[in-house]
Amino acid sequence: MMLMLSAVAGGILLGRFFTLPVPDYFVTVLLxxxxxxxxxxxxxxxxxxxxxxxxxxxxxxxxxxVISGTxxxxxxxxxxxxSSGFSGKETMGAAAGMGWYxxxxxxxxxxxxxxxxxxxxxANLIRETLAxxxxxxxxxxxxxxxxxxxxxxxxxxxxxxISKHNRLSVTLIAFGQGVICSLMVPVILSIVFG
Amino acid sequence: MNESRCSTVVFTGILVAFIAGLWIxxxxxxxFFKKYKVVFWITLMLLFLMGYETGSNAELFESLPxxxxxxxxxxxxxxxxxxxxxxxFEQAMKKRKSL
Numbered sequence: 001m002m003l004m005l006s007a008v009a010g011g012i013l014l015g016r017f018f019t020l021p022v023p024d025y026f027v028t029v030l031l032x033x034x035x036x037x038x039x040x041x042x043x044x045x046x047x048x049x050x051x052x053x054x055x056x057x058x059x060x061x062x063x064x065x066v067i068s069g070t071x072x073x074x075x076x077x078x079x080x081x082x083s084s085g086f087s088g089k090e091t092m093g094a095a096a097g098m099g100w101y102x103x104x105x106x107x108x109x110x111x112x113x114x115x116x117x118x119x120x121x122x123a124n125l126i127r128e129t130l131a132x133x134x135x136x137x138x139x140x141x142x143x144x145x146x147x148x149x150x151x152x153x154x155x156x157x158x159x160x161x162i163s164k165h166n167r168l169s170v171t172l173i174a175f176g177q178g179v180i181c182s183l184m185v186p187v188i189l190s191i192v193f194g
Numbered sequence: 195m196n197e198s199r200c201s202t203v204v205f206t207g208i209l210v211a212f213i214a215g216l217w218i219x220x221x222x223x224x225x226f227f228k229k230y231k232v233v234f235w236i237t238l239m240l241l242f243l244m245g246y247e248t249g250s251n252a253e254l255f256e257s258l259p260x261x262x263x264x265x266x267x268x269x270x271x272x273x274x275x276x277x278x279x280x281x282x283f284e285q286a287m288k289k290r291k292s293l
Contacts, residue, residue: 007238011245016255020246027243028204032211034236037227039215044223065279073275077268084264094265095272106240111204114247115254115261121244122265123272130273138277145281149273186212194204 004102008121027110034103035186042179052176055169059176066148066177067184070095086116093192094120098151098181101125104189111193128153132161139165147174152181 014020042048052059074095075088086094094116097104101124109117131149135158138146143166150158155178163171218224227233248254 004238004241007241008245008248011242011247012249012255012258013245015246015249015251017249019250022243022246027240028207030236030240030243031204032207034233034240035208036211036215037233037236039212039217040219040224040227041215041233043216043219043221044225045219049220061283062280065283066276069275069277069279070272071275073271073278074268077271080271081264081267084260086264091268091271094268098272098276102237102241106244107208109244109247114244114251115257117244118248118254118258119261119265119268121241122261123268126266126269127273130269142281142284144284145277148276148280151276186208190204190208 005125027106031106031110034106038103038182042182048179051172052179055172055176059173059180062144062148062173063177063180063184066098066151066181067188069148070098070151071188084119086119089192090116093189094123096185096188096192097124097127098185099124099127099131099153100151100182100185101128103185107186107189108193111189127151128157131158135161136165139170143167143170144173147177150174150178152178152185154178155182 071092075092077095078084078086078088078091081091090112093108093112094104097108097120101121104124105117105121107117108120127149131151131153134149135146138149139162147154147162147166147170150162154162154174155176159171159175159178162174166174248258
């Protein structure tokens with residue numbers, strides 16, 4: 001997380017004082033390469049589809065609820081930050097990263113606007129931080145709901161934390177939720193901003 | 195980079211790249227990209243370029259202090275929505291089990 005933040009900060013500083021000859025298509029090609037390799041990583045995970053199949057019904061319901069809740073409340077958040085001038089579609093898109101800050105930030109910067117991309121990066125970074133802070137506390141009262149905070153990151157970054165505070169069955173659902181949300185983030189962002 | 199540049203091309207390209215990656219990963223199970231942390235380095239480069247774009251755009255740079263507040267509101271809203279929906283579902287399941 002620190003290294004990624006430093007990359008953004010380094011970029012901002014460099015952009016402030018220097019001009020780099022970056023061709024327009026470069027970012028697009030990099031973005032496609034990234035999505036390709038992420039797909040490769042998910043697809044090549046040993047027995048990934050078997051693991052998900054085991055609890056499929058619950059995983060699908062959980063993921064659908066996390067995604068719809070995030071999108072609907074994300075949409076309405078535009079009324080709380082009227083001064084930003086963002087539309088409901090824009091705030092919904094920024095929330096749709098579901099904790100996957102690196103992808104949502106760069107995808108929205110590229111497909112919509114750099115301003116909203118930066119907002120989305122920060123919003124999803126905050127989401128991951130909220131997950132780290134609140135999953136341990138809330139898992140005692142409502143395990144599945146606490147896992148929902150993790151969104152797409154619950155399959156990798158947060159999985160260790162989730163398994164520490166929950167039963168194995170909850171961890172499995174968290175993993176499945178992470179996979180489904182990760183699969184859906186690029187699709188949702190492409191639909192919203194395409 | 196302007197705001198809505200060829201987003202249809204990007205849209206199609208990204209989906210195709212993603213599905214191709216999933217398919218090849220599932221069929222061939224390559225490991226080289228894990229050894230060289232390809233995803234990590236591309237992500238780092240893209241984040242750097244995103245920062246670069248922010249820094250080189252004066253208007254965007256000046257809006258940075260306000261971005262934190264907007265991002266917090268969006269993040270908390272999104273989290274609250276997902277949490278509320280799953281919480282209600284979980285309570286409903288508990289009730290059904292105890293009946």
